[in-house]
Amino acid sequence: MTDDLARLSLNTATTKRWTLREAVDGAARAGLPAVGLWRDRVAEAGLETAAKTVRDAGLRVSSLCRGGFLTAADPAGAQAALDDNRAAIVEAATVGTDALILVVGGLPDGSRDLAGARARVADRLAELAPFAREHGVRLVLEPLHPMYVADRAVVSTLEQALDLAAPHPADAVAVVVDTFHVFWDPNLADSVARAGREHRIAAYQVCDFNLPIAADALLSRGMMGDGVIDFTPITRAITATGYTGDVEVEIFNADIWSTPGDEVLPTMTARYRQLVLPHLGG
Amino acid sequence: MTDDLARLSLNTATTKRWTLREAVDGAARAGLPAVGLWRDRVAEAGLETAAKTVRDAGLRVSSLCRGGFLTAADPAGAQAALDDNRAAIVEAATVGTDALILVVGGLPDGSRDLAGARARVADRLAELAPFAREHGVRLVLEPLHPMYVADRAVVSTLEQALDLAAPHPADAVAVVVDTFHVFWDPNLADSVARAGREHRIAAYQVCDFNLPIAADALLSRGMMGDGVIDFTPITRAITATGYTGDVEVEIFNADIWSTPGDEVLPTMTARYRQLVLPHLGG
Numbered sequence: 126m127t128d129d130l131a132r133l134s135l136n137t138a139t140t141k142r143w144t145l146r147e148a149v150d151g152a153a154r155a156g157l158p159a160v161g162l163w164r165d166r167v168a169e170a171g172l173e174t175a176a177k178t179v180r181d182a183g184l185r186v187s188s189l190c191r192g193g194f195l196t197a198a199d200p201a202g203a204q205a206a207l208d209d210n211r212a213a214i215v216e217a218a219t220v221g222t223d224a225l226i227l228v229v230g231g232l233p234d235g236s237r238d239l240a241g242a243r244a245r246v247a248d249r250l251a252e253l254a255p256f257a258r259e260h261g262v263r264l265v266l267e268p269l270h271p272m273y274v275a276d277r278a279v280v281s282t283l284e285q286a287l288d289l290a291a292p293h294p295a296d297a298v299a300v301v302v303d304t305f306h307v308f309w310d311p312n313l314a315d316s317v318a319r320a321g322r323e324h325r326i327a328a329y330q331v332c333d334f335n336l337p338i339a340a341d342a343l344l345s346r347g348m349m350g351d352g353v354i355d356f357t358p359i360t361r362a363i364t365a366t367g368y369t370g371d372v373e374v375e376i377f378n379a380d381i382w383s384t385p386g387d388e389v390l391p392t393m394t395a396r397y398r399q400l401v402l403p404h405l406g407g
Numbered sequence: 408m409t410d411d412l413a414r415l416s417l418n419t420a421t422t423k424r425w426t427l428r429e430a431v432d433g434a435a436r437a438g439l440p441a442v443g444l445w446r447d448r449v450a451e452a453g454l455e456t457a458a459k460t461v462r463d464a465g466l467r468v469s470s471l472c473r474g475g476f477l478t479a480a481d482p483a484g485a486q487a488a489l490d491d492n493r494a495a496i497v498e499a500a501t502v503g504t505d506a507l508i509l510v511v512g513g514l515p516d517g518s519r520d521l522a523g524a525r526a527r528v529a530d531r532l533a534e535l536a537p538f539a540r541e542h543g544v545r546l547v548l549e550p551l552h553p554m555y556v557a558d559r560a561v562v563s564t565l566e567q568a569l570d571l572a573a574p575h576p577a578d579a580v581a582v583v584v585d586t587f588h589v590f591w592d593p594n595l596a597d598s599v600a601r602a603g604r605e606h607r608i609a610a611y612q613v614c615d616f617n618l619p620i621a622a623d624a625l626l627s628r629g630m631m632g633d634g635v636i637d638f639t640p641i642t643r644a645i646t647a648t649g650y651t652g653d654v655e656v657e658i659f660n661a662d663i664w665s666t667p668g669d670e671v672l673p674t675m676t677a678r679y680r681q682l683v684l685p686h687l688g689g
Contacts, residue, residue: 237637243593272554274591275635276618285593309556311525311567336558338624353557355519 132405133397134159134187136330136375137166140386145170147386149182155390159185161330161373162220164213176220186222187371188265188301188328189213193227195249196242196279202233203249210253210264218260224327225257226265226301231276242279247289250298258297265299265327266290270306272342283307283316290325299327302363303375305334305346308354314362321366329363331356331401332376339379346376349396360404372401414687415679416469418443418612418657422668427452429668431464437672441467443612443655444502446495458502468504469653470547470583470610471495475509477531478524478561484515485531492535492546500542506609507539508547508583513558524561529571532580540579547581547609548572552588554624565589565598572607581609584645585657587616587628590636596644603648611645613638613683614658621661628658631678642686654683 135157137148145166152160160179167175167189179186192213197203210227217225229246232239250264257264266286269278280286283300290298300320307313320326333352339345349356374393381389417439419430427448434442442461449457449471461468474495479485492509499507511528514521532546539546548568551560562568565582572580582602589595602608615634621627631638656675663671 232635237635239591239637240640270554271552271591272620275616280593281591282593309521309553309563311562311564311570334557338554338620340622342620353514353519355521358522 129398129402130156130394131158132370132372133157133394134161134185134371134373135390135393136161136190136373137163138190139374139376139381139393140389141382143386145175146178149178149184151386151390152184153182154387155394157184159187159371161188161190161375162186163190164216167216167220172216172219179220185371186220187373188224188226189217189220189222191226191228191267192264194230195227195246196230196233198233198236198241198245203245207249207252211256214253214257214260214262217262223262224265224299224301225262226267226328228267228269229278229280231274231279239274239279246279250289250293254293254297258294263297263299263327265301267301267303268306282310282312283320284312287316287320287323287325290323295324299325301328301330302326302359303330303332304354304356304359305332308334308359313359317359317362317366321368326363326366326368326370328370328373329368330373330375331397332374335378344377344379346378348376348378348381348392349374349400356400357404360401364404364406372397372405411680411684412438412676413440414652414654415439415676416441416443416467416653416655417672417675418472418655419445419448420472421656421658421663421675422671423664425668427457428460431460431466433668433672434466435464436669437676439466441469441653443470443472443657444468445472446498449498449502454498454501461502467653468502469655470506470508471499471502471504473508473510473549474546476512477509477528478512478515480515480518480523480527485527489531489534493538496535496539496542496544499544505544506547506581506583507544508549508610510549510551511560511562513556513561521556521561528561532571532575536575536579540576545578545581545609547583549583549585550588564592564594565602566594569598569602569605569607572605577606581607583610583612584608584641585612585614586636586638586641587614590616590641595641599641599644599648603650608645608648608650608652610652610655611650612655612657613679614656617660626659626661628660630658630660630663630674631656631682638682639686642683646686646688654679654687
């Protein structure tokens with residue numbers, strides 16, 4: 126590991142075709158100290174094996190992706206979501222991260238009631254927060270870009286995520302700042318500062334916003350420098366809060382997924398050094 | 408005109424293939440009292456002819472679309488934008504509307520500086536506002552959905568539009584609330600109420616947000632009822648401000664454009680009666 130990569134983490138979604146072991150080995154080869162894990166790859170490897178694989182490679186787990194999907198309106202759907210999130214909390218603790226990223230979910234099928242869905246998120250966070258805290262895991266709310274409000278996440282802004290977190294201790298409910306989702310927000314600087322004051326920044330994820338929007342809108346995430354995001358003001362705002370945690374690169378992008386991981390990682394580290402690292406302070 | 412359509416306006420973009428005269432005649436046949444005009448169709452008809460065509464049909468012009476594109480970073484681009492907006496102000500006055508809708512523009516080619524672009528919008532509004540006011544026309548800021556922040560409009564929320572309008576008299580700079588662009592906003596109710604208190608609501612535009620997002624993201628607008636928007640809370644919030652102006656239907660949608668206008672309008676009026684009108688009060 127080289128010192129200037131001391132905070133860079135590979136979210137395994139970026140190298141989607143790699144197994145967990147391949148991603149851990151690839152990250153280590155590239156000199157990275159950390160990985161962000163997805164639950165499907167953890168399940169595939171087996172939970173204890175996944176934890177050991179990362180530990181044996183000398184890496185940290187910066188986050189586990191993801192819990193959430195808390196908006197079901199029917200009791201069975203609600204119960205299933207609570208059960209799944211409790212399982213995810215245990216998984217996060219087992220793989221050695223205190224950050225369980227939550228994508229809160231969109232509107233239930235046929236519903237258009239955003240206010241109702243948002244209220245259910247608040248209710249279910251309240252049910253999960255004590256369990257998370259007991260396990261030393263934070264529920265990390267991820268505001269998603271407003272284009273996903275109906276089908277992925279009824280939480281669209283950092284301010285809204287902080288309002289949802291507010292009733293809970295900061296070691297139980299926190300937020301992740303993902304450049305793709307929030308770069309457009311005219312209140313971003315204020316919201317990041319507030320998140321810092323409230324000790325809620327659990328993770329910082331970077332990737333670019335590519336145009337035109339991909340045919341599958343989920344895949345519009347791009348390598349830093351390939352899209353329209355200026356990483357300077359966002360990263361400086363994060364740094365100004367005193368955040369010293371990992372910087373995860375999480376990219377869903379068909380072209381990157383079809384590129385061998387060992388070609389993606391040098392590009393990723395180079396762009397990180399060029400566009401993000403100079404603004405991380407320290 | 409039937410009384411329950413007394414506030415319904417056809418934005419001519421909805422029936423894109425119709426000439427201005429065809430749209431005016433179609434709106435009149437459907438019992439509508441008003442049309443929202445696009446400048447290209449006005450230019451095609453000739454400005455004075457366009458004005459006379461609408462007047463002779465006994466219709467109002469609810470708005471003129473559109474000015475804006477104020478973000479150029481080079482002096483020539485800035486001057487061209489100011490000239491074009493002054494022309495648009497004169498056109499609005501001539502066709503008989505006090506509402507010139509502004510799409511403020513995205514990032515200049517190669518730029519990623521949102522803050523700079525937003526500052527230029529503020530500067531150019533200040534240059535245009537007195538001219539608009541002299542002509543009895545309001546510059547009507549349209550916050551666009553955040554997915555267009557880089558390429559269409561660096562103004563993404565109603566709050567941000569109101570902040571930009573704040574230095575100017577309400578009869579010079581106002582806002583339009585377009586359901587497609589703002590329905591996701593967790594602060595929408597507060598922002599609509601503020602817009603009402605500040606006497607800035609110049610127009611209310613309705614259409615739905617279709618999923619999946621269209622391959623051309625600009626064409627994801629849908630007929631009310633076909634997408635994910637609940638028109639009840641938004642319309643009630645607008646009504647609560649005391650807004651009594653027109654309700655424009657503006658839809659960019661390839662399927663609707665390929666449907667004959669005389670089939671689109673009955674659907675549009677039926678959906679308006681079903682989903683919007685019950686919440687307009689009065």
